[in-house]
Amino acid sequence: MANRTLDSYTVGEVARLAGITVRTLHHYDEIGLLGPSARSDSGYRLYDDTDLERLQQVLVYRELGLALDDIRAAMGDPGFDRVAALRKQRTQLAGQARRLKRVIAAVEAAIRAEETGMRLTKEEMFEVFGDFDPTQFDGEVKERWGDSDGYRESARRTAAYTQEDWMAIKAEGEAINRRFLDAMASGVDPTSDQAADIAEAARLQIDQRFYPCSPEMHANLGEMYVADPRFAKTYEGMAPGMAEYVRTAIATNAARTS
Amino acid sequence: MANRTLDSYTVGEVARLAGITVRTLHHYDEIGLLGPSARSDSGYRLYDDTDLERLQQVLVYRELGLALDDIRAAMGDPGFDRVAALRKQRTQLAGQARRLKRVIAAVEAAIRAEETGMRLTKEEMFEVFGDFDPTQFDGEVKERWGDSDGYRESARRTAAYTQEDWMAIKAEGEAINRRFLDAMASGVDPTSDQAADIAEAARLQIDQRFYPCSPEMHANLGEMYVADPRFAKTYEGMAPGMAEYVRTAIATNAARTS
DNA sequence: CTTGACCCTCACGTTACGTCATGGTCTACC
DNA sequence: GGTAGACCATGACGTAACGTGAGGGTCAAG
Structure with missing residues (x-):
């Protein structure tokens, strides 16, 4: 494949790495959320390591329930700070963990009842x-x-x-x-x-x-x-x-x- | 309201109790997942306590990511045992908590990196x-x-x-x-x-x-x-x-x- | 060269509601 | 009894985030 380098990944490889579908990656490209850094001469999407880092962050935001449009807006902010965002995400995930713990407690309570x-x-x-x-x-x-x-x-x-x-x-x-x-x-x-x-x-x-x-x-x-x-x-x-x-x-x- | 009893709830009351929308309840009625036990003479939906118990279980299944069709099928099974289902749900929720913990760990790892x-x-x-x-x-x-x-x-x-x-x-x-x-x-x-x-x-x-x-x-x-x-x-x-x-x-x- | 895996774009379909329109019902208050 | 506001009903179009499949090009091993 022309233009394919050692540290670039095709859409299927990324999908497997990240546990998502090729269709999802197409969709993200389509809506401008995450596109590949390059395309091969034959039109294949080629993602690099920076793309993968961005994908990880997208997936965490998705885990937090943000709409894709909102994710794109947040990460598109000129003042977007990756580490600060990761910290905030961690806090929000902890909040989710607490909520889940409460759901579990409610089910346990129902069992006891x-x-x-x-x-x-x-x-x-x-x-x-x-x-x-x-x-x-x-x-x-x-x-x-x-x-x-x-x-x-x-x-x-x-x-x-x-x-x-x-x-x-x-x-x-x-x-x-x-x-x-x-x-x-x-x-x-x-x-x-x-x-x-x-x-x-x-x-x-x-x-x-x-x-x-x-x-x-x-x-x-x-x-x-x-x-x-x-x-x-x-x-x-x-x-x-x-x-x-x-x-x-x-x-x-x-x-x-x- | 004719036929309204002390222990029956209208769609708005149920929505507020459960933290969901009236539209959701309409939808669940529509697809046969959860309908009201009764209707008033004017056509209002009237839910009773058993309906509310069923709703709670539906929401837990939803929390677990099951499709509504699958939830209806599971709860429609003649051998459906409410307590056994609650126990299983608790186990699955615990699994989700563990997964979330791993997502948190991954974010923390990314921060450290x-x-x-x-x-x-x-x-x-x-x-x-x-x-x-x-x-x-x-x-x-x-x-x-x-x-x-x-x-x-x-x-x-x-x-x-x-x-x-x-x-x-x-x-x-x-x-x-x-x-x-x-x-x-x-x-x-x-x-x-x-x-x-x-x-x-x-x-x-x-x-x-x-x-x-x-x-x-x-x-x-x-x-x-x-x-x-x-x-x-x-x-x-x-x-x-x-x-x-x-x-x-x-x-x-x-x-x-x- | 062949074949199978993988890539592309295009496009219709699905799920679970959100939103709004139109009109009926209920209840407190005047 | 009348009024007003909250709440109810059904109907129906729209949305977000992909899933699925069609038709055809590309890649690499045999």
Whole structure:
């Protein structure tokens, strides 16, 4: 092949190296995102090492979900700094890893809910606060979740609770939710210490009123707030986006205590 | 709204709960992936809790990259077991997390390559084995990478190497690569102990011949084999898929020694 | 020279929605 | 009861990022 040098690659070689298709490379050439440095006399695309470095960066941006047009614009910026971009990409990928971890936690929570129903016990506990009736609580919940550790510990602690205790618990819960709502309404970042303080108050209430609840466990509960539609409905009914807000605040709190 | 019950949700509510669009829900209804349990008298879609559970699972499958048609087929299977599916999804998500971790490692490796060039030193060291000339090695590599720790340690060790030493090193490298190729050709799983043993031999060669190389460091090098096109080219030139194979074997070795 | 792998351009098709148009429904408030 | 704004319905064209295939040229080993 005329013009083919030792350090140039044809489209098929690049595709194999990078794990993408020839069609993708054609497409990228076509839209001006990544074209070959040269063409052979017969019209073959010839990519060199610099092209490959650029391709790697394109693929990372793609991994981050950027539209190809946006990738081209970003890399076409005269002030584009490759290392700075790589650093930023790394940060964004780490964010993605954290999100994926949360998806995993949500699936795990769903599995536990199916197997033990422990989370639903808590959900139902909070839900019954709307029109609280201790006798209804004992009957229905024990019937469904009588075997779980959390239930037994809660039952042990709450056995001696009076009506006044329950009203206090309800008031505590409402106060915590109001704090969350106020924080949301006033634009407080859910990853701030302020929001995390509210989450810590929520965790302590569970820990002190019902059963041992570590920050990690609380974080799992937080995942359930967004993953389980019934939890989500409780919070979304108070304000759109609240479930996500509370979950993030809880995760922030768990992270700062670890 | 006629027929609307307390535990049913309209399309907008579901969209907000799940963080997706109304259009997506319309689309899913349209293609038979997820339709509402009921319709109001005026034709509004009404989703119930079971619908929401199904939606969650659809979204997880989507997160895993399955085509919607395939998701519908999987969940439409008469033997579909929700908990078993959740378990499998969790495993697959964990696999995705590991892949993402590798992408991150590749970006980090690219950053280091830009900053220190240390990896390219190793790459060029291996590359020159094809047509090895010690004098060329000293000149070019020192000129480019003379400041890195790895280079200095290598230089310190190799200063007294004879031509016979170098030929031995080259033979060792070729033998290791041949072992990798044989393992690949005979279908040995790159995550097996056998493949990891070969990787360990490779690590030891670097450790003993050039510079201290821990399993973790070796794993980083392995990431470079697939992330850096020049490394990849070396291995892909021997056999398609070899870079990936070697990288996986190295990672397996690193994992079993940690 | 032949053959098979690989290259080119062209162009229609697919997937998963995004966007908008038009018109009906619901609910709080006056 | 009427109004207004939010939300619902269906229909339909458009988009992004390739996938797939057609028809024909190029390369290199045998």
